[in-house]
Structure formats: structure tokens, C-alpha cells
Amino acid sequence: MSESLDLHLASVETSLDNPVLPFLRQDRIPHIWCPGCGIGTSVNCFCRALSDSGLDLDKVAIVSGIGCTGRTAGYLNLDSFHTTHGRAIPFATGLKLSNPELNVVVYSGDGDLFAIGGNHFFHAARRNMDILVICVNNFTYGMTGGQVAPTTPVGPTQTTMPYGNFENPFNLPFIADACGATYVSRWTIYHVRQLAKAMKEALGKKGFRFIEVMSPCPTLYSRRNRLGDGVDQVKYYKEKSVIKNGVDTKEVGLGYQGEIVVGKFVDRERPTWLESMNAHYSHHFGDAFQPYGVKNGQD
Amino acid sequence: MKADPKGVLTGVHFMDGDHAACEGALAAGCRFVAGYPITPSTEIVERFAARIPKVGGVFIQMEDELAASIAIQGGVWGGQKVMSVTSGPGLSLMMEHLGYAAMTETPSVWVDVQRGGPSTGLPTLPAQADMMQIKWGSHGDYEIIALSPNSPQECFDLMIKAFNLSEEYRCPVFLMMDEVVGHMTERVNIPSADQIDVTERKWTKKKPGEYKAFATTPEDLVPEMVKAGDGYRIHVTGLTHDERGYPAMDVPNQAKLIPRLLNKIRNNVHKLVDVRMDGCEDADVIVMSFGITSRVATAAIDAARAKGLKVGHLRLIICWPFPVALIQQLARTAKAFVVPELNMGQMVLEVRKALADVDRKVKVISVPHPGGTVHDPETILEQILEAAR
Amino acid sequence: MAKTEIRVGGLGGQGVILNASIIGKAASIYEGKHATLIQAFGPEARGSACSAQVTISTEDIAYPYVKHPDVLVLMSQDAYNQFAPSLKPGGLVLFEEELVTLDGRLPEGARAIGIPATRFAEELGRRLVLNIVMVGFFAGVTGLLSFESVQKAVKDSVPKGTEDLNMRALEKGFEYGREAAATK
Known part of the structure; x- marks a missing residue:
């Protein structure tokens, strides 16, 4: 990570007693991420959020798919699951339903969650499965060498769009909103304080929660498209970001190097899948039904 | 240990193989099923969905078999005994997660009610043509256990055995039914819970800190297990991994892990023969x-x-x-x-x-x-x- | 080894499978015999052809299919047309006489006994219990299952609240069958 980037990332402390360290599997560091990559910054924010949340970390589990962001699970000192490509959400669904006291977080990339895993995202949000999904969106497939992603804006070159991308990208907050997520926000890795705060807030909420984190891939996206390195991307985030809390998610689609709408877009209450199941069966079966995953007299 | 009476429908029933298989799963302690409808297996999950609210557990119909076959594995690491159920085309979608279960040593029961194939083939008619797919269909080298019932009574009995073996060997175990056995109705005797032996998960007695999730001994190639939420802070990955479960993608670790995954079953073939x-x-x-x-x-x-x-x-x-x-x-x-x-x-x-x-x-x-x-x-x-x- | 192979045929919605299931259940649970039921399984809609095969035996049943039934229980003309030629020589045909007309398809030497089961069911109040009338008729004619066994099997097979109606349907069919067997 370059010095100038560190200046931007006010919350990243590099002193010996880095408060983030207890949240990491220190025996797995150094990590695999490139210099200037934003995933580590997002993980820093997540550690902050965990720290500030006051949650019992033995009851927080993290699930990742495959890809650069998919490696996050392996670095966090939590019960952590590195699953298959695109399937972190259904794995997390099973984990949550079999052990409802867990706070389950899915941490993965845009290709993993919205290309190969898109269908699972839609259905988990529709069901209001009680999980937090954090998507680090770097607009490309990093692990495999910079192919076009379902989030790649029209224009930039990718190895499988060698003459520039002509496919329309997804607007991720709009999808999450439309599918029924209870919490939707977007920040960039320039917005470390806001991101950590959003993560903390989302950790404390119920239902299907979604945070999009815009993050540079200097190696395969920025440099290939003559956008400079990670620092240049963070500068772009700083200059072109507009905070619009509560804005209609239809309006927050991202164009190539265009305006970035960030903020908290959705914050609402809906019964979770398990709450709905318990309520429905309690109504249907009466006393013959023992609510599932609820400790007697405690919850 | 003995079966939990809540899941055991003790009595003499005139029941088809699909329903008997479901009762076998409940008797064996299965409390989480993720499925996707597909003929001729659907009756198994339909019955589970109807029975589970009063037994205590969860059924969820997922969006496809890819999701079902990985959701059950989340269910295992959350602490439950699990099953998924499918037939030909669904089985093909599950192949990726068969490999994940083998690689991560996730005890799980997979039911294939075989129908004619390939592709959509004969949805309502029998075959036994998935025998090689389950053995070789996921990429890489792996071992499974597969049982083949020929009556509704055996669908019940062998389902319990399938669950017990999956816990003992920490591997995917298949119940290979077919359309005829699934839809055939005969007498099924379900004994009382105290007459049904169920194998408990191989929970570790070690404390966090001294426990390594995938450590084994030369005498016992099956590692001890924990679940998420118990303070062990485990890491589970489909990548080649070391004893801690950490990714270790090199030749020595591959050479250590893969033979162990195979040998924990191959070394016990003599014990596993059932004819x-x-x-x-x-x-x-x-x-x-x-x-x-x-x-x-x-x-x-x-x-x-x-x-x-x-x-x-x-x-x-x-x-x-x-x-x-x-x-x-x-x-x-x-x-x-x-x-x-x-x-x-x-x-x-x-x-x-x-x-x-x-x-x-x-x-x-x-x-x-x-x-x-x-x-x-x-x-x-x-x-x-x-x-x- | 005493083995009886039965084919029940009719239309979807007539209760063909339930009829066969009650016969199998009575034999296997209440008479301690072996019984295997195989139902033709398909994406069948109401009103299309439907059939089931039941084998009842004092010993283990290996091969589960019925190729040449000893007894045919028929509730539609299509079922008769399809299955009559498969009857074992000297076999028995039990048919709903208002829905099935016998013809030259019936193998020589076959014994055929009809019952106006639909009319009986309507007189009892619900046409739906046609299949239970046929169960009683089967038990009455063949003497293969005791009335008590069939009664128990019907009781735990029909929806709660309909037991009385179904019992009356069963008795009606059984009585008719016993008389018919004695006279025909």
C-alpha cells in the first residue's frame, strides 16, 4: 500500500498495536492482495465494525465464495468458510438456519455474488434470510486475470472484452432493494469511517442486509484502462462521490468513471425467514409447535 | 447412542419407498433438509416439509440443486445432521458440492432416486444409471459410500445406516434409490427409538487452541469435528489445506491430504462390505x-x-x-x-x-x-x- | 406359496390408487401377509387412465410387477380394454357394470362379476366413495381378505370425518360381493 493511500485511509493504523490485528488470523498474514487493492481496506473497516459492534465474536461466522474477495474468510479470526464459486449465500443460508444464534456474514466479490451466484442473491433477499452480504465491487474478475464482470461499466477494456465492454452492468443496490433487502448501502474504500459505521449498523440489524463496497483493482482494471493505480482510483472516488441517503436505488447505477452515489439507500423492517416460519407454524399448529431456534424465555 | 424419539414414527406402516426414506432420515436425526423438487424424488422432501415442524428442525426449498447441495453443508457446520434429495438432472448440478463435501469432510447424506437419462430422459421411469456419476462425477479424486435399497423397508433401514456411516467416515454417503423402489408401497416396520442406533457426530473433546480442525492420527484418518459458534474459530475451505484447515496449495500438502481422504474409506473396505x-x-x-x-x-x-x-x-x-x-x-x-x-x-x-x-x-x-x-x-x-x- | 396378483384400473380421480392401497394395507398390516403395490406413475391429470398393481402373497415378493393378474378390478371402459386381455386363464374380473361393457376381449374361461357401484355410492350420498364400494366388493367376492381387516385399512386411509360414509360404502360393496359370489 502506497504512502499517499495511507493518508487517505485515516482509519488504517499501522502502529505495532494495530487494533485490527486481533480480528485477523495473524498466522495467515501476509495476504495475497495486490498493492493498492481495496479489499484489505474494506476488511479493516469490517474489523472496526466488529470491534465497535460489541458482538460476541464466537457467534459471528463469515462465509466467502471464490475470488480475491473470497479469500477474506480465510484471514478473519472468526468461524470462517471459504465455499465454492458463487455459493456463499446458500451455504450461509444453511449455516444460519441450522444454528440461528450465529450472526452470519457473507463477504465476497461482484463476480461471485452477481454472475455465478446471482440467482442465490435474489432468492436469499426475497426470503429475507437473516444474513449480511458485503460485496466488494472492483468491476472485474481479479483472480482469473481481469475478465469482464456483470458490474463492469460500458467502455473499459477487459481481457474478454478486448475492444471495450459493450454489456450493460447491474445496479447492485437496485437489485438488492427490488428483491426485498432490509438494508442497502454503498460506500467506496475512500469512505472508511462511513463504511465501518455502515457495517456496524448492518451487523446490528436483522434480515437480508447488503453493502456494496467500491474498491479499486489497480492491477487488472485501473492500469489496463489507463486509470492509474489504486491511489488514482481513490482520488476518483473522493472527487466523484455524492452522498445521497435515502435516494431511490433506481438512480444509483454506475457509469464508467462517472458520478458515484453513496449512502444508505434502504433501511426497513421485514420479518426474517425464520421469524416468518415460526410465526406461521405457531399460528397453524398452536402449542404443538415449538418455535425453532429460539431459546426458551431468553429471546 | 439411540435415536431421538421425536423423529421416530414407531409402528407398522404401508408406505412407499420415498416416504420410508424420509422416515429413516428423521429417525437418524436429520433435522435440516434443503431440496429442490424433481421427479421421482419429490415425495421425500414433501413428507419432510410436512413432518419437520412438529419434530423440530427446518426444511427449505432452495432455488436450485446447486444451492440445496451447499446449503446442507452450511447446515452441517451449524451443527445439524442433513440430507438433500434429487434425481438425474439435479444430481448433475450437485456434482460440484459433492466434491466440496468430500474435500471439507462434511458428513452429509445424498439421496438419488434414479430415473432414466441422460439429460431430462425419463422423469417418471426407473434406471440405475447414475452409479458411475456419483463415484466419478465430481472433479478430482475422492471417495464416497453408496447404499442401494430394494424395498421401502430398506429405504428406511439403509437411510439410517447412510447417516451413521456419514458421521463415522465424515464423507458424503449416497442412498441410491430408483423410481420403482421410491414409488413402491409395502409394509414398513419402524421400531421404537430405543431400538435404533444412531452415530453421533465425532465431536472433539479438545479445547480451542489445542484443536486442529483437520488433524488426524495414523490409526484414525477421520478428524474430530466442531461446529460454528463454539469458540474454535475454525476455517474450512475447498482449497487444498493443512491440518488447521488453512489453504496450503503445494505439493506436500496435496500429497498428504488427498491420499488421507481416500484412505479413510479405502482402508476400511473390509468393514464396509455389505452384501x-x-x-x-x-x-x-x-x-x-x-x-x-x-x-x-x-x-x-x-x-x-x-x-x-x-x-x-x-x-x-x-x-x-x-x-x-x-x-x-x-x-x-x-x-x-x-x-x-x-x-x-x-x-x-x-x-x-x-x-x-x-x-x-x-x-x-x-x-x-x-x-x-x-x-x-x-x-x-x-x-x-x-x-x- | 399362495400368491394373488391384482390389477386395479380406472380413471384419475376415481380413487384407483387408494382402492389398491387399501387392499394392500389390509393384507400386509392386518393379515400379516406380504403385499406390494406399484402404481403407474406419470404426469397424469384427473380423468386420464390410471392403474395400480397389487401382489399379495404368503411369502416374500421378489418381482413386484403384475403381468398376468389373477384378479382385475375395473372402473372404466379404457381400463377394461387395456387390461382384460392380460388376465390369467380362469381369472376373475370385478367391474363397475355401469362404466364397463364386457366384450370379446375377455379371455375364455374368465369369471366376470359386475356391480353398480356408482349408483350405490350415489345412494349413500357421495359418488366419491365408488372406490370404497369396489374395495368391499373385492373382499366380498374373493374372500381373500377378512371384512375386519379391510374395515381397519379403510378407517386409517380415509379423511377424518368421512369414516361412517366410507364404512357404509364398504359394507354395501362387501354384502353385494358375497351374494354375487354365491350366486354367479
């Missing part, structure tokens, strides 16, 4: 069969014996791992093997492979069938007569 033998000791011809075909073969064998032929019947209850040593032992006296199966010749390949190491010349006759119905016993009889010649 029914009838008249094999002095038989000239041995009919090897499994699943519904074993019942059709019985009719053919009876007819052949009525003609004075010495015919034995070797019925595989556990198809994988295949009982190589037993075949070789039988080949010392038998002149021929006849292998009827509802596919174009799959398990017969294992017989031929086993006999490759046998000095005597032993005939092997495949009695293939493209599926859609069972063999005509006459067809099998003709091949027995041919073999005896």
Missing part, C-alpha cells in the same frame, strides 16, 4: 445385482434353479466402495458372473476390473437395460443359461 449372498458358495453362476434389479434377478434365479442349475445371488447393499476382494474370492469357484443392471453396463465394469487380477478364466456377462422399466426376468434367465453353458 446379501444366497447360494454363492457352490454356485457355477453368480448373479450380481443391486437395488430393484435384485428383486427381478431373484425371479430369474429361482427359475434357473428349478432347471437344476447351481446359481448364486450376490446382492450389493453397499455398492461403493465396491467389494473387490469378495468378487475375487467368489471367482475361485464360480465359472461365471452375470450382472443385470438398469444401465448399459456400469457396475459390471467393477466386476471385470476385480477379475483382472484373478488367474482363472471367469466369464462375465453383462445384462444391460436402457431403463424405463425393469428387466424381464426371462432376459436375465437366458443369460444365466448362457453363462452355465
Whole structure:
């Protein structure tokens, strides 16, 4: 990570007693991420959020798919699951339903969650499965060498769009909103304080929660498209970001190097899948039904 | 330990194989099922969905079999016993997660109610043509266990055995049903809970800090287990990993991990052999069969014996791992093997492979069938007569 | 070995499978015999052809299919047309006489006994219990199952609240069957 980037990332402390360290599997560091990559910054924010949340970390589990962001699970000192490509959400669904006291977080990339895993995202949000999904969106497939992603804006070159991308990208907050997520926000890795705060807030909420984190891939996206390195991307985030809390998610689609709408877009209450199941069966079966995953007299 | 009475529907029932399989799962302690509807397996999950609210657990219909087959594995790491249920096309989608379960040593039961294929094939009609897919269909080297019931009663009994084996060996275990067995109704005796042995998960007694999630000893190649939420802060990955479960993608770790995953089953093949033998000791011809075909073969064998032929019947209850040593032992006296199966010749390949190491010349006759119905016993009889010649 | 192979045929919605299931259940649970039921399974809609095969035996049943039934229980003309030729020589045909007309398809030497089961069911109040009338008729004619066994099997097979109606349907069919067997 370059010095100038560190200046931007006010919350990243590099002193010996880095408060983030207890949240990491220190025996797995150094990590695999490139210099200037934003995933580590997002993980820093997540550690902050965990720290500030006051949650019992033995009851927080993290699930990742495959890809650069998919490696996050392996670095966090939590019960952590590195699953298959695109399937972190259904794995997390099973984990949550079999052990409802867990706070389950899915941490993965845009290709993993919205290309190969898109269908699972839609259905988990529709069901209001009680999980937090954090998507680090770097607009490309990093692990495999910079192919076009379902989030790649029209224009930039990718190895499988060698003459520039002509496919329309997804607007991720709009999808999450439309599918029924209870919490939707977007920040960039320039917005470390806001991101950590959003993560903390989302950790404390119920239902299907979604945070999009815009993050540079200097190696395969920025440099290939003559956008400079990670620092240049963070500068772009700083200059072109507009905070619009509560804005209609239809309006927050991202164009190539265009305006970035960030903020908290959705914050609402809906019964979770398990709450709905318990309520429905309690109504249907009466006393013959023992609510599932609820400790007697405690919850 | 004994079964939890809440899941055991003790009594005598007139029940089809699909429903009996579901009752077997409940009796074995299965409390989480993620499924996706597909004929002819759907009745199993329908019954589970109806029964589970009062037993205490969860059924969820997922968006596809990819999701179902990984959701159950989340369920295992959350602490439950789990199952998923499918048929041909769904099984193909599940292949990726079969590999994940093998690699991460996630105890899980997979039910395949076999129908005619390939592709959409014959949704409502039987086959036994997925036998090789479950063994070889996920990429890389792995081992599984597969059981093959031939009646609703066995769907119940072998389902419990499937769960117990999956816990003992921490591997995917298949219950290989077929459309006929699934939709056939017969008497099913469900004993009381105190008469049903269930194998508990191999929970560790070690404390966090001294526990390594994938550490084993030379004597016991199956690691001890924990679940998420118990303070162990485990890491589980489908990547090649070390004893801690951390990614370790190098030659020494691959060379350590993969043989262990195979050998924890291969070293116990002698313990895992489960067959029914009838008249094999002095038989000239041995009919090897499994699943519904074993019942059709019985009719053919009876007819052949009525003609004075010495015919034995070797019925595989556990198809994988295949009982190589037993075949070789039988080949010392038998002149021929006849292998009827509802596919174009799959398990017969294992017989031929086993006999490759046998000095005597032993005939092997495949009695293939493209599926859609069972063999005509006459067809099998003709091949027995041919073999005896 | 005493083995009886039965084919029940009719239309989807007539209760063909339930009829066969009650016969199998009575034999296997309440008479301690072996019984195997195989139903033709398909994406069948109401009103299309539907059939089931039941084998009842004092010994283990290996081959589960019925190729040449000893007894045919028929509730539609299509079922008769399809299955009559498969009847075992000297076999028995039990048919709903207002829905099935016998013809030259019936093998020589076959014994055929009809019952106006639909009319009986309507007189009892619900046409739906046609299949239970046929169960009683089967038990009455063949003497293969005791009335008590069939009664128990019907009781735990029909929806709660309909037991009385179904019992009356069963009795009606059974009585008719016993008389018919004695006279025909």
C-alpha cells in the first residue's frame, strides 16, 4: 500500500498495536492482495465494525465464495468458510438456519455474488434470510486475470472484452432493494469511517442486509484502462462521490468513471425467514409447535 | 447412542419407498433438509416439509440443486445432521458440492432416486444409471459410500445406516434409490427409538487452541469435528489445506491430504462390505445385482434353479466402495458372473476390473437395460443359461 | 406359496390408487401377509387412465410387477380394454357394470362379476366413495381378505370425518360381493 493511500485511509493504523490485528488470523498474514487493492481496506473497516459492534465474536461466522474477495474468510479470526464459486449465500443460508444464534456474514466479490451466484442473491433477499452480504465491487474478475464482470461499466477494456465492454452492468443496490433487502448501502474504500459505521449498523440489524463496497483493482482494471493505480482510483472516488441517503436505488447505477452515489439507500423492517416460519407454524399448529431456534424465555 | 424419539414414527406402516426414506432420515436425526423438487424424488422432501415442524428442525426449498447441495453443508457446520434429495438432472448440478463435501469432510447424506437419462430422459421411469456419476462425477479424486435399497423397508433401514456411516467416515454417503423402489408401497416396520442406533457426530473433546480442525492420527484418518459458534474459530475451505484447515496449495500438502481422504474409506473396505449372498458358495453362476434389479434377478434365479442349475445371488447393499476382494474370492469357484443392471453396463465394469487380477478364466456377462422399466426376468434367465453353458 | 396378483384400473380421480392401497394395507398390516403395490406413475391429470398393481402373497415378493393378474378390478371402459386381455386363464374380473361393457376381449374361461357401484355410492350420498364400494366388493367376492381387516385399512386411509360414509360404502360393496359370489 502506497504512502499517499495511507493518508487517505485515516482509519488504517499501522502502529505495532494495530487494533485490527486481533480480528485477523495473524498466522495467515501476509495476504495475497495486490498493492493498492481495496479489499484489505474494506476488511479493516469490517474489523472496526466488529470491534465497535460489541458482538460476541464466537457467534459471528463469515462465509466467502471464490475470488480475491473470497479469500477474506480465510484471514478473519472468526468461524470462517471459504465455499465454492458463487455459493456463499446458500451455504450461509444453511449455516444460519441450522444454528440461528450465529450472526452470519457473507463477504465476497461482484463476480461471485452477481454472475455465478446471482440467482442465490435474489432468492436469499426475497426470503429475507437473516444474513449480511458485503460485496466488494472492483468491476472485474481479479483472480482469473481481469475478465469482464456483470458490474463492469460500458467502455473499459477487459481481457474478454478486448475492444471495450459493450454489456450493460447491474445496479447492485437496485437489485438488492427490488428483491426485498432490509438494508442497502454503498460506500467506496475512500469512505472508511462511513463504511465501518455502515457495517456496524448492518451487523446490528436483522434480515437480508447488503453493502456494496467500491474498491479499486489497480492491477487488472485501473492500469489496463489507463486509470492509474489504486491511489488514482481513490482520488476518483473522493472527487466523484455524492452522498445521497435515502435516494431511490433506481438512480444509483454506475457509469464508467462517472458520478458515484453513496449512502444508505434502504433501511426497513421485514420479518426474517425464520421469524416468518415460526410465526406461521405457531399460528397453524398452536402449542404443538415449538418455535425453532429460539431459546426458551431468553429471546 | 439411540435415536431421538421425536423423529421416530414407531409402528407398522404401508408406505412407499420415498416416504420410508424420509422416515429413516428423521429417525437418524436429520433435522435440516434443503431440496429442490424433481421427479421421482419429490415425495421425500414433501413428507419432510410436512413432518419437520412438529419434530423440530427446518426444511427449505432452495432455488436450485446447486444451492440445496451447499446449503446442507452450511447446515452441517451449524451443527445439524442433513440430507438433500434429487434425481438425474439435479444430481448433475450437485456434482460440484459433492466434491466440496468430500474435500471439507462434511458428513452429509445424498439421496438419488434414479430415473432414466441422460439429460431430462425419463422423469417418471426407473434406471440405475447414475452409479458411475456419483463415484466419478465430481472433479478430482475422492471417495464416497453408496447404499442401494430394494424395498421401502430398506429405504428406511439403509437411510439410517447412510447417516451413521456419514458421521463415522465424515464423507458424503449416497442412498441410491430408483423410481420403482421410491414409488413402491409395502409394509414398513419402524421400531421404537430405543431400538435404533444412531452415530453421533465425532465431536472433539479438545479445547480451542489445542484443536486442529483437520488433524488426524495414523490409526484414525477421520478428524474430530466442531461446529460454528463454539469458540474454535475454525476455517474450512475447498482449497487444498493443512491440518488447521488453512489453504496450503503445494505439493506436500496435496500429497498428504488427498491420499488421507481416500484412505479413510479405502482402508476400511473390509468393514464396509455389505452384501446379501444366497447360494454363492457352490454356485457355477453368480448373479450380481443391486437395488430393484435384485428383486427381478431373484425371479430369474429361482427359475434357473428349478432347471437344476447351481446359481448364486450376490446382492450389493453397499455398492461403493465396491467389494473387490469378495468378487475375487467368489471367482475361485464360480465359472461365471452375470450382472443385470438398469444401465448399459456400469457396475459390471467393477466386476471385470476385480477379475483382472484373478488367474482363472471367469466369464462375465453383462445384462444391460436402457431403463424405463425393469428387466424381464426371462432376459436375465437366458443369460444365466448362457453363462452355465 | 399362495400368491394373488391384482390389477386395479380406472380413471384419475376415481380413487384407483387408494382402492389398491387399501387392499394392500389390509393384507400386509392386518393379515400379516406380504403385499406390494406399484402404481403407474406419470404426469397424469384427473380423468386420464390410471392403474395400480397389487401382489399379495404368503411369502416374500421378489418381482413386484403384475403381468398376468389373477384378479382385475375395473372402473372404466379404457381400463377394461387395456387390461382384460392380460388376465390369467380362469381369472376373475370385478367391474363397475355401469362404466364397463364386457366384450370379446375377455379371455375364455374368465369369471366376470359386475356391480353398480356408482349408483350405490350415489345412494349413500357421495359418488366419491365408488372406490370404497369396489374395495368391499373385492373382499366380498374373493374372500381373500377378512371384512375386519379391510374395515381397519379403510378407517386409517380415509379423511377424518368421512369414516361412517366410507364404512357404509364398504359394507354395501362387501354384502353385494358375497351374494354375487354365491350366486354367479
